[in-house]
Amino acid sequence: xxxxxxxxxxxxxxxxxxxxxxxHPPTLRTSVMTHLAWVPEEWAEAAELTLAGLxxxxxxxxxxxxxxxxxxxxxxxxxxxxxxxxxxxVCAEVIRIHLGGERAQHPASVVxxxxxxxxxxxxxxxxxxxxxEVFDELVGVVDRLIVxxxxxxxxxxxxxxxxAARFERVAVSDIAWERTERWRRMLANAWPFEARSIRVQGxxxxxxxxxxxxxxxxxxxxxxxxxxxxxxxxxxxDGAPIDAxxxxxxxxxxxxxxxxxxxxxxRIYEDAVRAAAR
Amino acid sequence: MTETVQQREAAPEENPLLEGLLVRRxxxxxxxxxxxxxxDLTQRKLMPAIYSLAYxxxxxxxxxxxxxxxxxxxxxxxxxxxERAVREHARDPFRDDVWQPLAEGMRYVALDFxxxxxxxxxADVLRELDEQRGTEGNRVYYxxxxxxxxxxxxxxxxxxxxADGWVRLVxxxxxxxxxxxxxxxxxxxxxxxxxxxxxxIDHYLGxxxxxxxxxxxxxxxxxxxxxxxxxxxxxxxxxxESIGIENRAxxxxxxxxIRDIFQNHLLQLLxxxxxxxxxxxxxxxxRNEKVKVLRSLHTPGPKSVVRGQYGRxxxxxxxxPGYREEPGVAAESMTETYVAAKLYVDNWRWADTPFYxxxxxxxARRETTIAIQFKSAPHPPFEExxxxxxxxxxxxxxxxxxEGVSLSIGAKVPGAGMQIRSVNMDFLYGGAFRTGLPxxxxxxxxxxxxxxxxxxxxxxxxxxxxxxxxxxxxxWQRDRPAFPNYTAGTWGPPSADDLIHRDGRSWRxx
Numbered sequence: 001x002x003x004x005x006x007x008x009x010x011x012x013x014x015x016x017x018x019x020x021x022x023x024h025p026p027t028l029r030t031s032v033m034t035h036l037a038w039v040p041e042e043w044a045e046a047a048e049l050t051l052a053g054l055x056x057x058x059x060x061x062x063x064x065x066x067x068x069x070x071x072x073x074x075x076x077x078x079x080x081x082x083x084x085x086x087x088x089x090v091c092a093e094v095i096r097i098h099l100g101g102e103r104a105q106h107p108a109s110v111v112x113x114x115x116x117x118x119x120x121x122x123x124x125x126x127x128x129x130x131x132x133e134v135f136d137e138l139v140g141v142v143d144r145l146i147v148x149x150x151x152x153x154x155x156x157x158x159x160x161x162x163x164a165a166r167f168e169r170v171a172v173s174d175i176a177w178e179r180t181e182r183w184r185r186m187l188a189n190a191w192p193f194e195a196r197s198i199r200v201q202g203x204x205x206x207x208x209x210x211x212x213x214x215x216x217x218x219x220x221x222x223x224x225x226x227x228x229x230x231x232x233x234x235x236x237x238d239g240a241p242i243d244a245x246x247x248x249x250x251x252x253x254x255x256x257x258x259x260x261x262x263x264x265x266x267r268i269y270e271d272a273v274r275a276a277a278r
Numbered sequence: 279m280t281e282t283v284q285q286r287e288a289a290p291e292e293n294p295l296l297e298g299l300l301v302r303r304x305x306x307x308x309x310x311x312x313x314x315x316x317x318d319l320t321q322r323k324l325m326p327a328i329y330s331l332a333y334x335x336x337x338x339x340x341x342x343x344x345x346x347x348x349x350x351x352x353x354x355x356x357x358x359x360x361e362r363a364v365r366e367h368a369r370d371p372f373r374d375d376v377w378q379p380l381a382e383g384m385r386y387v388a389l390d391f392x393x394x395x396x397x398x399x400x401a402d403v404l405r406e407l408d409e410q411r412g413t414e415g416n417r418v419y420y421x422x423x424x425x426x427x428x429x430x431x432x433x434x435x436x437x438x439x440x441a442d443g444w445v446r447l448v449x450x451x452x453x454x455x456x457x458x459x460x461x462x463x464x465x466x467x468x469x470x471x472x473x474x475x476x477x478x479i480d481h482y483l484g485x486x487x488x489x490x491x492x493x494x495x496x497x498x499x500x501x502x503x504x505x506x507x508x509x510x511x512x513x514x515x516x517x518x519e520s521i522g523i524e525n526r527a528x529x530x531x532x533x534x535x536i537r538d539i540f541q542n543h544l545l546q547l548l549x550x551x552x553x554x555x556x557x558x559x560x561x562x563x564x565r566n567e568k569v570k571v572l573r574s575l576h577t578p579g580p581k582s583v584v585r586g587q588y589g590r591x592x593x594x595x596x597x598x599p600g601y602r603e604e605p606g607v608a609a610e611s612m613t614e615t616y617v618a619a620k621l622y623v624d625n626w627r628w629a630d631t632p633f634y635x636x637x638x639x640x641x642a643r644r645e646t647t648i649a650i651q652f653k654s655a656p657h658p659p660f661e662e663x664x665x666x667x668x669x670x671x672x673x674x675x676x677x678x679x680x681e682g683v684s685l686s687i688g689a690k691v692p693g694a695g696m697q698i699r700s701v702n703m704d705f706l707y708g709g710a711f712r713t714g715l716p717x718x719x720x721x722x723x724x725x726x727x728x729x730x731x732x733x734x735x736x737x738x739x740x741x742x743x744x745x746x747x748x749x750x751x752x753x754w755q756r757d758r759p760a761f762p763n764y765t766a767g768t769w770g771p772p773s774a775d776d777l778i779h780r781d782g783r784s785w786r787x788x
Contacts, residue, residue: 218292
């Protein structure tokens with residue numbers, strides 16, 4: 001267990017050195033991006049599961065930050081996730097850092113020395129951000145923030161407004177928005193319609209974002225009627241049901257993986273969030 | 279040219295909800311007709327590629343496959359054989375829910391390519407498929423047949439052409455056997471079909487790493503300024519196979535290495551390496567730039583071309599027969615299985631910069647690479663002994679295997695004193711992008727379905743390629759080399775080494 005950034009770096013170097021047998025080709029260390037994840041305790045299990053489904057497709061340096069209240073703490077554990085590639089192995093680095101007390105209040109100073117130079121930094125923020133200094137500090141060192149507003153409280157207006165206030169500072173992806181993509185395509189296929197109201201059977205976030213999207217695209221208010229469900233099951237516009245998209249919805253790791261391939265701002269999403277925040 | 283063709287942002291002018299949604303271009307409904315459906319290519323490449331496209335939902339909903347070949351076979355037998363081929367050769371796992379809808383739209387017609395009645399049967403089944411599968415008269419005809427069968431087929435198809443739907447002809451290499459025959463075929467095809475309907479396939483162009491040459495050159499600011507005669511000492515293109523002729527003596531005896539590989543794959547790789555940046559990645563602009571390179575190629579003199587034929591030897595520890603001992607090959611065959619050449623691209627960018635190319639069968643290992651060797655540093659301030667192990671910088675594009683790019687650079691050996699040696703910086707495709715690379719045929723079949731000709735060879739390219747080959751072959755008529763002149767499992771005849779050693783250079787070490 002490492003207690004300083006220097007010790008983490010030393011551990012990683014040792015892991016890399018020992019990851020290939022003497023006389024065999026060295027393992028390949030991949031450097032496509034730094035993937036940060038801010039993981040409060042209640043999201044730890046879900047984050048590890050997503051990471052397991054993701055690592056092979058995006059073999060980059062992943063830094064998992066586990067904040068907790070209480071005493072000052074900095075405990076880090078570095079590991080390699082290696083995948084065979086011909087006669088070599090491709091290795092991604094995973095650093096798990098438990099931050100406690102004051103240390104958890106300044107995460108940027110912890111991760112900044114560990115970012116892979118010159119490569120993009122993506123931050124997956126699990127749960128609802130407090131939009132406080134800790135959040136802004138971390139957002140300040142990343143190129144893209146990935147949230148899932150399905151994980152947020154049902155009263156989405158205020159947090160969407162907080163998020164929208166940061167659009168000029170960081171590109172944002174929302175996995176809740178990505179989950180509506182198949183339905184937005186079906187809605188686009190069903191257009192033209194007036195769209196004075198939309199009824200959504202799904203999560204709060206999906207209902208809010210679909211309503212905000214229609215409102216921002218069509219330029220008028222759209223009344224949102226929401227029926228709670230864990231997944232987006234049905235959508236109706238002005239009382240008329242929209243055909244369900246074909247196939248199964250993609251798993252969470254696919255959705256996150258897709259977001260890690262995006263670099264620019266999603267203006268359509270930003271407009272939808274602003275409209276949903278009203 | 280790649281994903282931008284298949285996925286584009288929809289135009290929002292008419293439908294405000296489409297803005298921001300990536301619209302995957304789906305091909306129109308159509309029937310994919312394979313002439314030569316009983317052959318190896320269909321089983322090993324075409325059908326597995328079609329399955330993989332279906333697996334990724336890239337085929338149109340209304341789609342059918344019609345197999346046509348000489349062998350008598352029922353529709354069900356054809357489906358069973360194709361299922362076996364998919365299970366054996368597809369890169370994706372077999373899934374019944376993917377296969378069944380595809381199999382339901384599969385039909386088979388036995389025909390003699392020279393017999394008109396067979397074509398009538400094909401036309402009848404196509405009409406049936408249009409009605410049953412809603413394929414709207416759109417056809418992709420894939421000619422997986424010997425070149426001699428193409429003319430008849432094209433003529434018969436042309437005669438039966440209707441105004442319904444669109445037609446695309448996908449024609450496998452070799453497109454002719456010399457400039458005259460290529461022109462004849464072009465004329466015959468153009469009698470009934472326009473150039474926009476003809477897709478001459480060179481599967482090398484469908485390889486991700488070949489397309490990556492364009493990405494490497496034109497999306498990185500650091501390479502293009504030094505991609506010229508001022509900084510490049512020479513270029514080496516290697517297309518090496520460790521396999522022999524694999525029971526294709528009938529074809530290979532006629533073609534030889536020069537028609538099998540040099541005329542198409544090799545010259546295309548060279549064109550992509552030497553071409554100027556196109557204005558955009560539309561099919562016409564990319565092909566315009568490639569054809570300029572082909573036109574600029576200086577015809578090599580006899581001393582600049584070496585041919586070879588393998589004799590008995592060992593490949594991967596196993597004894598293999600010489601070419602003349604292969605079944606179906608004449609005992610005194612003079613067919614070349616190896617060609618090496620020094621070529622010059624006569625333009626401002628490349629004047630006096632040699633392109634050494636070599637290709638052959640039964641070489642030490644399978645490898646296709648494009649190596650750009652840069653000029654040495656003009657005045658290294660180190661003692662001579664310090665740089666003994668230092669080689670010039672070489673940028674190598676690994677087309678296959680180990681797809682990727684490597685750059686050799688000089689680095690200080692750790693420790694006291696100053697000792698410098700060459701080390702490689704590697705970018706391996708599979709290391710950075712952990713998605714499986716699509717098979718070249720998947721990409722090319724999809725492009726043909728979409729009507730995108732960028733990765734297919736245009737008439738003028740083919741003709742330029744044949745002009746060069748004809749000139750080389752004409753010179754070969756004047757001598758009779760002592761074949762076999764290289765041992766299977768080696769890197770070719772000693773004369774190929776002489777070709778490059780004369781210039782004070784050597785082939786890359788493997």
